[in-house]
Amino acid sequence: MQLTGKSKAALIIGLLPAFLIYTVFAIYPIIQSFYYSFMEWDGFSEMEFIGLQNFGNLFQDELFWNSVGNNIFVVIASVFGQIPIALFIALLLNRKIKGLKIFRTIGFLPVVLSTVVISLTWSLIYNTKDGMINEILRAVGLDFLAQNWLGDTKWSMVAVCITVIWQFVGLYLIIFLAALQNIPEEVMEAAKMDGASEWVTTWKITIPMIWDTIIVAIILCISGSLRTFDLIYVMTHGGPSHSTDVMALYMFNETFSNLKYGYGSAISVFIFFFSLILIGIVKKVLGQKFI
Amino acid sequence: MKKLGILVLGLLLLFSLTACSGGKEKASGDGKITELTVWNDWTENRPEYKVYKDIIAKFNEENKDSIHVKIESIPHDQYETKLRTQAAGKQLPDMFRVWPGARIAPLVEGNALLPLNEILDTWEGKIPEGIMKDYAVDGKQYAIPANISETSLIYYHKDAVKKAGFEEFPKTYDELKDLIKALNDEKVTPIALGNKAIWPLQSVYISTIGDRFTGSEFLPNTLSGKSSFTDENFVKALSVVEELAKLKAFNEDFNTIDEAQSRTLFNSGEAAMHFAGSWAIGPILEGVDNIDNIGVAPFPSFSGEGDTEKISGAAGGGIALNAELSGKKKEAAFKFLEYFYGDELYQGLAKSNIVVPVQVEMDDSIPEIYQTANGFAQGGLAPVYDATLTPELTDMINNGLQSITIGEKTPKELAEEMQKENEQGKK
Numbered sequence: 001m002q003l004t005g006k007s008k009a010a011l012i013i014g015l016l017p018a019f020l021i022y023t024v025f026a027i028y029p030i031i032q033s034f035y036y037s038f039m040e041w042d043g044f045s046e047m048e049f050i051g052l053q054n055f056g057n058l059f060q061d062e063l064f065w066n067s068v069g070n071n072i073f074v075v076i077a078s079v080f081g082q083i084p085i086a087l088f089i090a091l092l093l094n095r096k097i098k099g100l101k102i103f104r105t106i107g108f109l110p111v112v113l114s115t116v117v118i119s120l121t122w123s124l125i126y127n128t129k130d131g132m133i134n135e136i137l138r139a140v141g142l143d144f145l146a147q148n149w150l151g152d153t154k155w156s157m158v159a160v161c162i163t164v165i166w167q168f169v170g171l172y173l174i175i176f177l178a179a180l181q182n183i184p185e186e187v188m189e190a191a192k193m194d195g196a197s198e199w200v201t202t203w204k205i206t207i208p209m210i211w212d213t214i215i216v217a218i219i220l221c222i223s224g225s226l227r228t229f230d231l232i233y234v235m236t237h238g239g240p241s242h243s244t245d246v247m248a249l250y251m252f253n254e255t256f257s258n259l260k261y262g263y264g265s266a267i268s269v270f271i272f273f274f275s276l277i278l279i280g281i282v283k284k285v286l287g288q289k290f291i
Numbered sequence: 292m293k294k295l296g297i298l299v300l301g302l303l304l305l306f307s308l309t310a311c312s313g314g315k316e317k318a319s320g321d322g323k324i325t326e327l328t329v330w331n332d333w334t335e336n337r338p339e340y341k342v343y344k345d346i347i348a349k350f351n352e353e354n355k356d357s358i359h360v361k362i363e364s365i366p367h368d369q370y371e372t373k374l375r376t377q378a379a380g381k382q383l384p385d386m387f388r389v390w391p392g393a394r395i396a397p398l399v400e401g402n403a404l405l406p407l408n409e410i411l412d413t414w415e416g417k418i419p420e421g422i423m424k425d426y427a428v429d430g431k432q433y434a435i436p437a438n439i440s441e442t443s444l445i446y447y448h449k450d451a452v453k454k455a456g457f458e459e460f461p462k463t464y465d466e467l468k469d470l471i472k473a474l475n476d477e478k479v480t481p482i483a484l485g486n487k488a489i490w491p492l493q494s495v496y497i498s499t500i501g502d503r504f505t506g507s508e509f510l511p512n513t514l515s516g517k518s519s520f521t522d523e524n525f526v527k528a529l530s531v532v533e534e535l536a537k538l539k540a541f542n543e544d545f546n547t548i549d550e551a552q553s554r555t556l557f558n559s560g561e562a563a564m565h566f567a568g569s570w571a572i573g574p575i576l577e578g579v580d581n582i583d584n585i586g587v588a589p590f591p592s593f594s595g596e597g598d599t600e601k602i603s604g605a606a607g608g609g610i611a612l613n614a615e616l617s618g619k620k621k622e623a624a625f626k627f628l629e630y631f632y633g634d635e636l637y638q639g640l641a642k643s644n645i646v647v648p649v650q651v652e653m654d655d656s657i658p659e660i661y662q663t664a665n666g667f668a669q670g671g672l673a674p675v676y677d678a679t680l681t682p683e684l685t686d687m688i689n690n691g692l693q694s695i696t697i698g699e700k701t702p703k704e705l706a707e708e709m710q711k712e713n714e715q716g717k718k
Contacts, residue, residue, distance in 0.1 A: 042397055042400075042401070043375055043376070043378065043379035043397070043401070044375075044378055044379060044397050044398060044400060044401020044402075044403060045397075045400055045401050123547060126547070127544050127547065127548075128543050128544045128547070129542065129543045129544050148543065148544070148546075148547075150546075150547040151543075151544060151545075151546040151547045151697070152697070153697060153699060236487070236547070237487060237488060237489065239487070239489060239546065239690070239693055240546045240693050240694070240696075240697055240699075241690065241693055241694035241697060241699040241700070242690060242694075253686065256372045256375065256376070257372075257682060257686060258682045258683050258686055259375065259397055259682055260683075261379065
C-alpha cells in the first residue's frame with residue numbers, strides 16, 4: 001500500500017494507543033521474563049544473578065520434560081482432532097440444508113462457554129462412580145470398558161484431550177465455514193460442468209481454495225495448545241501423579257506455589273522459544289513463508 | 292508543525308495511561324482519619340467471617356474520629372498467590388491475613404512483615420506459648436492467632452459404624468482396618484476423600500499419621516539435617532496411605548473430586564467416615580440431617596514412636612502488618628490488633644464452632660462434636676506438614692502421595708526423593 005504523508009500520520013496516531021498498551025502489557029513483561037530467568041529469586045528477597053543455571057536445572061528436570069511430552073501430546077491431539085473434525089463438519093454444513101443456523105450455533109456453543117464450566121461439566125461426565133460415560137457403558141453391559149477416566153494415569157491425558165478437542169472444534173468450524181462461503185460460485189459451477197464428482201470437487205477444488213485458511217487454523221491450533229492451562233488446571237490440577245501436567249501449568253506451579261520466580265521465568269522463556277521454533281517448522285513444512 | 296501535534300497527542304495518551312497508576316495514592320497521614328486496609332479471604336458466607344467483620348465494624352464505630360479500617364476480601368484459593376505476587380512487587384496493603392510456620396517464613400525473609408513484640412504483653416498468659424510460636428520466626432512475633440486449626444479429625448456416622456459391628460469407634464489402626472473391611476462388605480464407602488487438590492492426604496492424613504510413627508521432633512530434625520526422610524518410621528507412615536488405598540478404603544473417584552465434594556458424600560450418608568480438619572465442623576453440622584448421629588474421633592494409635600494423644604494442628608487467623616508502616620499508621624494498626632484479638636473475638640468464634648486458643652466458657656447449646664474436637668487440642672499439637680515443610684517439599688509429598696495411591700510410586704521412592712530435595716534445598 002502506498003502511503004501519503006497525511007495518511008501515514010493518521011495511521012501512527014491510530015496505532016499508538018494499541019501499541020503503547022501492547023508494549024506495556026505484553027512486550028515489556030516478556031523482556032522482564034528474560035531478565036528474571038538469569039536470576040535466583042523467590043519473589044521477596046534480593047535477586048541473585050546465577051547466569052544460565054536455571055536453564056541447566058531445567059534441562060535436567062524430569063518433571064519438566066514430562067510436562068513438555070504431555071504438551072506435545074495435546075498439540076498433536078488438537079491438530080489431528082480439531083482440524084479434521086471441524087473441516088468435515090464444515091464441508092457437510094456448506095450446502096443448502098434445513099436448520100443450518102441451528103447446527104452452526106450448536107457447534108459454536110462450546111467456544112462461548114466458560115472454560116471452568118466446561119471443565120467441571122466434563123469432570124462430572126468422566127466421574128468413575130456415577131459419571132455419564134460409565135453409567136451408559138454399564139447400562140448396555142459394557143462394564144469392562146468403564147474406566148476411572150481422570151483418575152487413572154493411562155486415561156487421564158486422553159480424557160483431557162477429548163475435552164480440549166470438543167471445546168475448540170466449533171471455533172475452527174466457523175473459520176472454515178466462512179472460508180468455504182468465500183469460494184466463488186463460478187469455480188464450483190465450472191467443475192460441475194466438467195463432470196467432476198463431489199469427491200473430486202472437494203479434494204481438487206474446495207480444499208486447495210481454502211488451504212491458506214487451513215494453515216492459519218493449524219497455527220492457531222498449535223499456539224493455543226502450547227499455552228493450554230485453564231482447562232487442565234480445573235479438571236485435574238495436572239494430576240494424578242503429573243500425568244496431565246503441561247508446560248504452562250508446570251511453570252505456574254513452580255513460580256507461584258514453589259516461589260521460584262527465576263526458575264519459572266526460565267520455563268516461560270523456554271516455552272517462548274519452543275513455540276516460536278515449532279510454529280516456524282510447521283509453516284515451513286506446510287509451504288508458507290515464516291512470518 | 293504536524294509532527295509537534297502528533298507528539299503532543301502521543302504524550303497526552305501516555306499521561307492518561309500513567310495517570311491511572313499514579314492516582315491511587317491515598318491522602319492518608321495528613322488527614323485526621325488514618326485509613327488502614329486489611330486483606331483477607333473472608334468471602335464465603337461463614338459465621339466466623341461475620342464475627343471478624345462485625346468486630347472491625349465495631350472498632351471503626353468506636354474510633355470513627357481517628358481510624359478507619361477498610362476490608363478487602365479475596366477468594367481463598369487465589370489469596371496466597373496474590374499476596375505473594377504483591378509482596379514480590381512491594382505492593383502489600385497495611386494489614387493482611389497470613390498462615391503460620393513455613394508459610395510466613397518467605398515473607399519474613401523478604402522483610403515484608405513488622406514484628407509485634409512491642410505489644411505482646413497484651414496477650415501474655417492468655418494464649419499458650421505453644422500456639423503463639425506458630426506465628427513467630429527467630430523470636431519475633433508476626434501475628435496473633437485467632438483460632439486453632441486441627442487438621443486431623445475423623446468424623447463418622449454412628450449408626451453406620453454400629454451396623455458394621457463396632458460398638459465403639461476403633462482405637463487402634465488394626466481395628467480401623469477391620470472396620471474398613473466390614474464396611475466394604477456392607478457396600479458402604481468407608482472413607483470419603485477428595486484429593487484432587489492433592490493436599491488432603493498430606494495435611495489431614497500424613498500430618499498426624501507421620502507424627503504417630505516418628506514423633507514431633509522428626510520434622511524439625513530432618514529439615515535441619517539431623518535425621519532423614521528415609522527413616523524407617525516415616526516410610527511406614529507413608530505406607531499407611533498405600534495400604535488404605537489397597538484396602539479400597541476410599542470412594543472410587545477420590546483423585547478426581549475436591550475436598551468439599553467429598554464432604555457432600557459423607558454428609559449424604561453414602562460414606563461412613565470422613566477425615567478432615569476442624570474446618571469441617573461447620574459444614575458437617577449444617578449438611579447432615581441428624582447431628583446426634585455424627586461422632587468425632589481422634590486418629591487411632593499406630594505402632595510407632597509418637598505420642599498417641601497428639602493430633603496435628605496449627606494456629607490460624609493471624610493478621611500481619613506491613614513492615615513499611617510507621618508513625619501514626621503503625622500506632623493505629625497496633626491499636627487495631629489489640630482490639631481485634633480480644634475476648635469478644637474468641638467468644639464469637641467459639642459460638643461459630645471454631646476451636647480457639649484461649650479458654651472460653653461453654654454451655655450446653657454448643658454441639659457435642661465441637662466440644663469433643665475442642666478437647667483434642669488439649670493433648671498438644673503435632674506439626675502440620677505443609678505448615679512446616681518448604682513449598683518444594685510440600686509440593687513433592689502432595690504429588691507423591693497421590694502417586695502412591697495409584698501405584699505409580701512406592702513409599703520408599705517418595706521418601707528418597709524427598710530426602711534428595713531436602714539435601715539439595717539447603718546448599
